[in-house]
Structure formats: C-alpha cells, structure tokens
Amino acid sequence: MDMDRSQLADFLRRSRERLRPEEVGLTAGPRRRTPGLRREEVVQLAGMSADYYIRLEQGRGPQPSTQMLASLSRALRLTEDERDHLYLLAGHRPPAGKPSGDHLKPGLLHLLDQLKDTPAQIVNDLGDLLAQNAMANALFDSVCVLKEGERNVVWRWFTVPAVRAPYPAEEHDHWSRVHVADLRAAATRRGGDAASTALIERLLAASEEFAALWELHEVAVRRTSRMRVVHPAIGPIDLDCEALLTPTEDQRLLIFTPPPGTDRSHLELLRVIGTERFGPSDPSVAATG
Template sequence: MTTITAPTDSRRTELATFLRSRRERISPEQVGLPPTGRRRTPGLRREEVAQLAAVGVTWYTWLEQGRDIQVSAQVLDSVARTLQLDQSERAHLFVLAGSEDPSPVQDCPTITPSVRAVMEQLEPLPAVVLNSRYDILAHNHAYTWIAGDLDALPFEERNVLWQAFSDSRFASVLVDLAGARESVTARFRAAMAEHSSEPVWKNLLQRLRRTFPEFEKVWERHEVDGPSNGLKRFLLPEVGLVRFEYTNLWLGPRLGTRLVTYTPQDEETRSRLEQLAGMR
C-alpha cells in the first residue's frame, strides 16, 4: 500500500512554481483556444487552465499560490492533461501534491532494475542514464563525485545542459567547460529537430535562453552535432585531476535514452577513484 504524505510548506511552494512554469509554456492555440492578441504574460491564463481542467478558478488560483488546500487525484489528473505534462512531470506533480496517481505511469522501461544493477556494479566508475533531452534519469554514487548531490536539486535542474551552464559542481570541476558547453548545445539542437513542437522541449530551451546569457550566445551559433563518445577531464578538489573516456551505451533501438559510463584513461585516475570510494 502506498503511503501518501501531506505536502509541506516548501513542497506547496515548489508545486505553485512548477504549475506556473508549465502554464506559461502552453499557448492558447495548443489547447484549441482562439488567439486573443497580445498578452501581458506568456502562455495560458489561470482562468483558462481552470476552464480546460473543469475546476473552479478560485480553487486553481489557490493551488498555484501554494495555499494549504485539499487536492483530489482526479483534479490533479485533469490539470496534468490540460498542461500537457509528460510522464516525469506528471509523477512530479503528484509527489508535490502529496497525492497518489490513479493512473500511475510506470518507470521508464529503459531504467529497469537490471540497468540500475549495472550502474552499481560499475562502481567506482561514474555512470549516468540520460534521455535525448539530456535529462538525468538515474545515476550511481560515483557520478556524484563529478556532479554533486543531484537528488538535492529541484526537478528542473537535473539536466546536463542546466548543469553545464549554471553555477554547479559539474561546471566547477569540468576542465574544458567552454568546449563542453559548445558540444552539448550542438547535440541538443540536433536532437531537438525531432521534438521542436513538444512543450517540454520548448520549455527547457526557453528557460536556458532566459536564465543563461552564455547559453544564448552558444545557441545563436546554430552549430549541430550528433551523439558520440569522447574524453573529459575533471579537477576534483578531493583528489585532483581525473581523466575519463565517456561511452554512450544505447538502451533502445533509437538514439534516445542511453547509459553513459566514465572509464579511467590512466592508472592515476583509477587510483584516485579508489581513493574517493574509500572516503564514503
């Protein structure tokens, strides 16, 4: 039996922010509403979400304001559909609201117990599972040595692009940060060609462009690149320089979700990984 925990003040605040960000990325045309000319704010209005989800305007406003109100699973389901949430976003919505999903989406079939077991067996080699949008879907403990405590980050920041351009542990220890930013942006642009009309992709792009001026500069170069293996160096404050060859291991027939492993290039790196493992 699933135990449901009532949302705390901090979770209600995050729920409010999450709903607002998803509402602002949906245009009236995407949900079949007629255009109404220029709007002061992007996306849908609160009353439009309430209308489409068949809930009261006041109730939805209180929900988006983070007030302490009771939320039924059926209403959350309607809101999720109206805001066109993907599987991960839907699950996140129900967790924040402290409600059990009546139609739960199973974990991504590529993140199976066997994949998690492989990541654990790779210790002390860092390993991470990414989708084509560069969202971080799963990782082993060794990956935290280069990326920090990802579980402590907000849902929206568990993304390699966000990590590369923000003030993150990943960005601070990556030796060739400028080159990595250019590379991942070019690959993201190429991958987005197949998903340019999807709200979750457009929302990520908008947030990156709005938040990071450096990303905007790189994005405007219109470089594209395909996925490939390569080399990365990290200067870790705990042990010093480590050198890796990273390898993409695809978890399906298409170039989407993959397991990325970091293999030491030299014995010095391997020794330093053992040293990090001994600090746990």
Template sequence: MDRAELAAVLRTARSRVKPADVGLPAGPRRQVPGLRREEVAQLAGLGVDYVIRLEQGRGPRPSPQVLSALARALRLSDDDRDTMFRLAGAAPPQAGRVPMLVRPSVLRLLDRMADLPALVLSAKSDVLAWNPLAAALLGDFSELPSRQRNLIWQRFLGKTPDPDAESAADCVGCLRTAQARYPEDPDLARLIADLRAGSARFDALWRARRSGRLRPGSATIEHPELGPLTLDVDVLQEPETDQNVLVYSVAPGTPEASALELLRVTGLERFAYPQ
C-alpha cells in the first residue's frame, strides 16, 4: 500500500468534484475547492475521521468496499478507480461484478434534469447518483449508510415498506435477474441474504423464483412535509453499465405539480450543509 500517493490521489480527486455535481448545496462561505472531507465521508457512508486519516497518509488499509464507495463519491473514472485500488494494495474490481460507477455523460444528463427528480440505480437497485430535486422529494441519500442506500432494501427493510404487491414482486424479480447476470458478486449475495433474513415477505417472493425488471409506472411518495404524492416513474436504461435512470414526473395542473414546484424553490433548504 502506497499511503502517501493514495492520500494525494484522494485529495486531488476531492478538489475536482463540485458540490452541485453530487447534489449538494455549495453554501455561502465555502473556502475549499471541490468537496469538504465531511461531504466525501457522507457520500461514501464513512466516518469523517477515517477519510481524514486516509488523506493524511496514516489510515489503515481500506477494504474493497470502502474503495468502491470512495470511487463513487469522488466520481472517479474506471482508470482512476483502478489506480486507487492498486495504490491501496487491492485488486481492481473484476468483471462479473455489478457496475457501480456512473458514466460522466449520465451524470451530465442528471444535472440537466433540474425540473424533475431523477436518480441512477445499479443493476441491484443501489442509488448511485441523484439530483437535488430527488433529494428534496425522497430524502438525502447521503445521510444513509451505504448498505441502506438501495431502493429494494428500503422497500422491505426501511421505515415505510411499500405495500403494493405487484411492484414488490417486480423488485424481487430484479434481484433474481441481477443474480443470474452477476453470480459471483459478493455485495449482491450479501444484499439478498440480508433481505431474506430480515423480511419474511421478501423471502416468500424470492422462493417463488420469478425474474423481473424495473418497469415504468407510478409511485406514491410519503413526503414528511407535503404528505402523499403520486408521481409517474419512467425508467431510462443505460445498457453499457447495466444501470437505470429513474425519472419522476407529474401532469401539469395537478396538486403534485404544485408540490414539485414548491420543492424546486424551497426543497434544498432542508439539506443545506451546516456552516
């Protein structure tokens, strides 16, 4: 492990990422280029002290899971990610694993969707990226531990499980399909094991052995301030990385349209970073 070079790579990568690139407000008194260490830790689901030690070249050897989380938080390219893994003394991610890095062109597309909530999901429904309006509507994913930053985990093990039977079966079918494509992925196997152990409903649907995929439809979001909001959900497939972009929209003139407009104006204030 080359601690000094790894530290330099992490610091440089952090300075290149703007808060707006990852759906965070810049704040009025930002004094550092790029992200703060606290923000990197939040996005990666790590402790701030751990990130500080890595950037100072005195941290322990990070696990592949930690390195993958940092690569996503810092939006590293595949080449930069592989370099970071090698500097940490770890083998880069192998073929046969669920792709977890979002292509820069997809991130630019997400940034342009300022008027609609949108997020990027992995093949196993990890939330990999989201725009500010998605955070205002669905909650700030960066505040969740990395293992909980998954829509299927939230559906079956979160605070407000979704009771819709048909879409629940589709969600379980998505993991069946992902398992067939990535049978050697340890994080996918761990997710399935956690869901089967923690949710009898998931386990029953899993034993039905039904495959599936994400489908466009509608979803009712229980917003903590605006109440239940029913929105259309469209799925845009990105076949190169086996990822999906979920886009939420509503018809003009509806109460939900007014609610989204309110969130566009005020929603980000709920997620302002403390100064």
C-alpha cells in the first residue's frame, strides 16, 4: 500500500486549520492570526518532532508509523472514519475493529474540553492515558508524560518507580491492588483479547509485585476513590476521583475534585501552574495520549 504524500499533507493541514484552540482546551489569545491550531500546538499535542510534522505537512516526510498516526488522530480530534482515511493516505491499513477503546469517545472529549478548573483525564479500560487537561498535567507534574509507549498507567506504576513519588508511601500497596483489580475486570470483559493479554504478560514478566497481586484474583472496576497527591510545589492535596464510564466501560473520564468542605485554594494554584506551564505556548496535553 503506497503512501500519498500530497494528499496526506493536505488532509493534515485542513484538519489542523479547522480546529479552534478552545476545542482542545487552549486559549486563542488576542494576537492569534493562524486559522485553527498552530503547527507547534499539534506537535506538542501529538508528542512528536516539530521538524517531522512540518515535513509531513509539506509532503516531504517519511512514512509515519501507525503509532504516530494514532497520536495525530487524537491530537486532531479525528472521527473514526477520518482516522481510517488518515491511515490509508499514509499507506497503512486502518486499525482492525474498534474494541480496544483507544479512539477517544466524542462525548468524553467534549466533557474534558469543558473542564478548565479541575484536573481531568481520559483513560481506557486497560489504563492507557488518552487525554488530560492542563490542570492534570500540573497535578501530576512530569509523571504523566504523554509519549507513545508510555501512556499505560498500570505499566508505569509497576515498572517506573518515579510514578509513585506523588503518592504517600503508605498508600502504594492500596493503589497497586486497585490497578490490578481494575485490569483484571477489563481483561475479563474483553474475553482475553490480544491487547489485554499482551499487557498482562508484560507485567507478569516485569514485576514480581504485579505477579503476586495477580494471583489473588481480585476483580473490581475503579469507579470512585479518595486520594492524596503530594505536589512538589504545593504540598499534599486531598482529592476525590470520580470515574464517569462509557456504556461499554471501555473508556472513562476521571475528574479530580476537593472533598466537600475542604480548601479549594490548592486547585487555584494548580490552575495557575497549568496555565503557565501548559497553556497556549506549551500545550502538552494529549488530544489525543
């Protein structure tokens, strides 16, 4: 299957120009002259090289990988039909079937875009982080890096020690069990499909802790929880995490809010940090992921 560079370039450019900054959680600003998103905004939303993306838009780039196409699809808010068209233009077959929950649900994406004053994320049932707003980036600092291959929060929890740093040490065992029980529920619902099986096998090989917890056969979908996050600039923040699941339970919107009756000033500080660090000039939110 051949890559159509000129058509791919045109499709990427038109998809970028039709998106308004507000649709991806950005502020347009008074001096914006570019219709739609800037190239650098797409680059950061997709987590890719600026030079590489510019070459794609100019019809000069090498064939993108399927992983890169998935990131671009999320960054540009493509529908499933548009995503399949993108794959074909790039010389790849579109993803077979759609049971994995990787393509963002429009309803969840719309809700995420409206949440400006509270941290929020979209994850699929296997724990792949598909999108998060600027306040979630600020809350978890650099831990939730949205680069291809690093989006699965379960994998990172059990294999990247730094991921646990924001959580009090005495709560690590609790969150380990939550992750494992939630993953088992997803694997059961999927009927042991290739994606869930591959993730579980990788975790079993990489983490003795995961393997021991997997043997307990605990099963529980994560729906609501109370948590404490120790932010390096703000200190301890107590939050309620509410999970809004899609009807098929393959994706969920996680919304982090202060418990009733508690001080909301920490969230205001987070909002300032998120705006300064991840605002229009540095929109490292996945739109994706």
